[in-house]
Ligand SMILES: C[S@@+](CC[C@H](N)C(=O)[O-])C[C@H]1O[C@@H](n2cnc3c(N)ncnc32)[C@H](O)[C@@H]1O
């Protein structure tokens with residue numbers, strides 16, 4: 544466990560108590576009382592598996608994928624039927640893995656969700672560049688998908704080789720996207736790869752917007768301990784120079800920063816499954832966040848299907864938050880949007896932000912991480928870099944540790960972070 548994350552956690556949660564996840568769960572989930580609820584569906588299949596990727600995924604087979612989706616629909620009914628009427632949900636995101644591999648069954652999943660939820664802000668779904676064909680895009684659009692996100696990583700073959708992926712055909716992608724338009728077309732890129740320069744990233748961003756994207760996500764490369772990627776991470780100084788340069792470039796082109804990692808060329812383009820006060824996740828490895836708890840489903844496809852087939856939820860671990868733990872979780876993900884509104888915090892927790900974390904926000908302003916106007920804290924360029932920097936420790940201390948265990952054990956007894 545990183546000393547930095549332990550000290551930060553102790554300071555901000557005002558206790559030595561770690562985040563404790565236990566092998567226990569509620570059969571009835573408390574989402575009916577949650578406002579601003581997002582929905583997430585995980586589809587863990589890929590045609591080939593990338594060695595740097597930490598997500599819960601397995602090799603695609605039509606038979607296994609169909610069996611999994613049958614279980615997924617059962618899980619949706621199991622959870623949804625425990626509330627009366629339809630619950631409003633802001634958004635629905637399909638992540639993976641590569642959910643576009645199940646394009647012909649996405650409509651069925653959306654229909655099952657629509658029996659219990661009213662989705663008000665559209666449906667997003669992730670694709671591999673190979674899936675960006677007019678046929679797949681049309682099937683997704685007919686099913687109700689309104690936003691797509693394509694895992695490009697880089698248009699430059701040099702970096703695709705480093706990542707062990709194949710070259711992306713930008714012009715085939717552009718013509719498919721022109722034939723079947725979506726409200727948001729996002730493209731994922733990875734930055735801080737060995738030898739990557741400002742020009743490399745700039746040309747990727749330009750290529751994305753000219754191939755039909757109106758939103759880009761630029762993820763810092765993270766080396767997870769349980770993956771066997773040979774790619775080394777870039778030193779801090781170089782990384783900061785690259786991130787600052789690319790942020791300034793996007794600003795000079797008029798691309799708004801929508802979150803720490805994302806930029807848009809259209810004001811209404813958005814793609815984010817993370818910045819929700821509460822969310823409900825379905826499928827293996829999917830997480831759910833409620834007012835007082837966070838739960839995570841098993842990572843094992845076979846155990847997931849077995850649990851659901853026996854009429855039980857596939858929850859592997861649950862953490863019941865203390866108030867301060869929940870506040871920190873909320874602040875971390877709200878800050879990800881680069882803006883924290885004191886009024887939103889008070890609405891959610893019933894406590895003024897100044898009373899709960901007045902000193903910390905004063906300090907963050909003094910250190911130049913935020914500016915403040917009328918209770919709205921806006922993250923600066925410096926703040927965004929340090930968020931990135933800290934996020935790396937957080938990922939390694941929390942996500943890496945948890946996912947490392949969950950990949951090997953379907954139902955671990957307890958995890959302390
Ligand atoms: C589920 S994948 C996207 C869809 C599809 N499976 C694909 O790869 O094209 C999600 C994204 O996570 C990012 N990602 C995966 N491993 C990463 C790592 N080690 N560090 C940073 N980003 C990573 C990639 O940009 C990838 O596009």
Ligand code: SF4
Pocket residue numbers: 588589590591592593596597598600639640641671694
């Ligand atoms: S990066 Fe995408 S295609 Fe590669 S293993 Fe991860 S989810 Fe699958």
